Amino acid sequence: MTQSIRWQILLILLGIVLVGVLLTYLAVNYTTEVRPGRGGTYVEGLAGYPHFLNPLLSAYSQTDRDLCSLIFSGLPRQDEDGHLVGDLARDWDVTIDGLVYTFRLRTDARWHDGTPVTAADVVFTLGLLQDADFPGPPELGQALWQTVTIESPNSNTVRINLPEPVEDGLETSYAPFLDYTTIGILPVHLLGDVSAAALPESSFNMRPVGSGPFRLDEMEVEDGLVSSVVLQQHAAYHGDQPLIERIQFRFYESRQAVLDAYADGQIEGIGGLTPSELPQARSFPTLRLYSAPMAETAMVLLNLADPELPFFQETEVRQALLYSLDRQSVIDEAMGGQALIAHSPLMPGTWGDAAAV
Structure with a gap:
């Protein structure tokens, strides 16, 4: 009798252990949600040196464009699927003929120095693009923005009026126009006294103040060239806060120099690999490759x-x-x-x- 009871107790205990193991397995595999942590610093290498951290002047440099996309905000922005969503503009509407665009701005957007973003900043920025002395790409200034009129009914609204183009006797609207409104907006309170012609010489281009998810925190210069830039998370950013707290960009004279820097452990990531660089990149056992459309x-x-x-x-x-x-x-x-x-x-x-x- 005693031996039988002992075996029953042993079987009960074994059953409890098995149930516990099963419940643990189910909990880990079916109910646990893995979430990325916040904070940390990511170090990336880029080929080429920054010269104009200004979205109106960044068209000729991929390095400048990469940094400006993190420092500045446009009216709308493209999400990860390429669709336009609100950024500084909380919403907008377009007249049925496609000629009048009305943007209503967020009221919680702030420049990196804490100043509120208003319609005056948008009007000022687009006014620089309209200026006959605008030093940026002609297709951006003369071919597009100089043909529209801009007005601001109040501090949170911007209205853009397109002309009525005529093609083969038919009035047509310019459907891709909304894409151009993603260009980064500049602060009028810091650049209001700078003309379009003088924009390339402004010290702002190396000490930018934007409204994007990251602000300029540190900059290192060697032999007259910017060797490193550190971006810090913008605490008052109006959108979703990025998970990474700091991003450091290190700049090199060539793509091969970037690959060599990764091999030497100077950087943690490489931006924009070309097809010819893939064989060497695949030889790095610690480098994880991500492919995305450009x-x-x-x-x-x-x-x-x-x-x-x-x-x-x-x-x-x-x-x-x-x-x-x-x-x-x-x-x-x-x-x-x-x-x-x-x-x-x-x-x-x-x-x-x-x-x-």
């Missing part, structure tokens, strides 16, 4: 107006040229598979792309 398009443009090439005007000829080109082979062999076949000038996955058409 807003770049390569295309062949045919001059249909050239009288010496009249055959380009024939649809069948253009179709034959397209069908004879193995675009997938070009992507696989020349770009290491890091591209997508384009079916229109609009980027796949962006808000203007109609994938079903």
Whole structure:
């Protein structure tokens, strides 16, 4: 009898242990939610040195654009899927003819020095783009912003009026205009006395004050070139706070120098690898590669107006040229598979792309 009771107790205890193990397994695998931690410093290497930390002057440098995207905010911004969502603008509407855009600003947006962001900042920034002496890309100033009128009914509203273009006798609107309103806004209280022509010489370009998720905290200069920049999380940022507290960018003279810096342990990440760099990057056992689409398009443009090439005007000829080109082979062999076949000038996955058409 005693031995039987002992065996029963042992079986009960064993059953309890098994149930406990099963419950622990289920809890870990089906109810545990893994969340990334906050804080820390991330160090990334970039090829090229920053010169203009100013969104109006950053078009010619990928390094400048990378930093400006973290320091400044536009009216809308693109989310991770390429769709436009509110940034400084909480919402906006467009008239049915596509010629009047009205943006209503957030009231909680702050510059990195604590000053509120208002419609005056937007009007000032767009006014620089409209100036005949604007030193940036002509396609941004003369071709676009100089053709519109801008007004501010109040401190939190901006209205942009596009002209009524005429094409083949028909009035047409400019559908991609909203994309241009993502450009970073500048603070009028710091740059209000700087003309468009004098903008490239302003000290602001190396000591920027924006309204984006990160603010400039430290800058190191060696031999007249910026060697390192540290961005600190903007505590009063109006959007979702980034998980990383600090980002340090270290700058190098070439792409190969960036790869060498990673091999030497100077940096933790590399931005914007090219297809030719992938073989070396894959040789680093600690480097995790992430592939993401970029807003770049390569295309062949045919001059249909050239009288010496009249055959380009024939649809069948253009179709034959397209069908004879193995675009997938070009992507696989020349770009290491890091591209997508384009079916229109609009980027796949962006808000203007109609994938079903």
